[in-house]
Amino acid sequence: xxxxxxxxxxxxxxxxxxxxxxxxxxxxxxxxxxxxxxxxxxxxxxxxxxxxxxxxxxxxxxxxxxxxxxxxxxxxxxxxxxxxxxxxxxxxxxxxxxxxxxxxxxxxxxxxxxxxxxxxxxxxxxxxxxxxxxxxxxxxxxxxxxxxxxxxxxxxxxxxxxxxxxxxxxxxxxxxxxxxxxxxx
Numbered sequence: 001x002x003x004x005x006x007x008x009x010x011x012x013x014x015x016x017x018x019x020x021x022x023x024x025x026x027x028x029x030x031x032x033x034x035x036x037x038x039x040x041x042x043x044x045x046x047x048x049x050x051x052x053x054x055x056x057x058x059x060x061x062x063x064x065x066x067x068x069x070x071x072x073x074x075x076x077x078x079x080x081x082x083x084x085x086x087x088x089x090x091x092x093x094x095x096x097x098x099x100x101x102x103x104x105x106x107x108x109x110x111x112x113x114x115x116x117x118x119x120x121x122x123x124x125x126x127x128x129x130x131x132x133x134x135x136x137x138x139x140x141x142x143x144x145x146x147x148x149x150x151x152x153x154x155x156x157x158x159x160x161x162x163x164x165x166x167x168x169x170x171x172x173x174x175x176x177x178x179x180x181x182x183x184x185x
Contacts, residue, residue: 083121
């Protein structure tokens with residue numbers, strides 16, 4: 001961050017001052033974490049990937065619990081909100097897949113709902129999925145049963161300049177295919 005700021009061509013003085021202040025805050029945050037012997041989410045992801053690599057996938061989750069399991073027994077990894085995938089997630093998934101060769105991925109995402117760029121997510125993982133994960137089968141699910149047709153049309157109009165496929169408004173699912181189950185206990 002220090003190097004990027006020192007070589008960045010700021011468009012105005014306010015932009016430069018903002019970045020300098022934000023950088024000082026970040027350094028203070030990192031120092032507080034270190035002094036308190038704490039980690040944040042990014043650290044957690046990096047540590048997990050490193051441990052999986054170091055132990056070659058032979059990592060037991062909560063060995064003191066009756067529900068403990070060894071990661072190398074995983075068959076499927078399901079990733080929801082894949083449009084918000086980041087380099088940290090990619091490193092973790094790569095560590096898992098390289099040490100558990102039989103592990104298969106099932107990912108779901110909607111590039112029109114990508115909102116976590118500020119937290120490091122990168123739509124390149126979504127758009128280039130087949131390049132990052134060989135032999136992938138990609139399916140576009142355009143049918144929208146969730147929203148009223150007017151809402152779907154407005155959403156499509158709002159996102160018309162993107163390369164994503166527009167949603168198709170569908171009638172609600174037939175009532176016989178929907179089941180609500182609950183228990184009083």
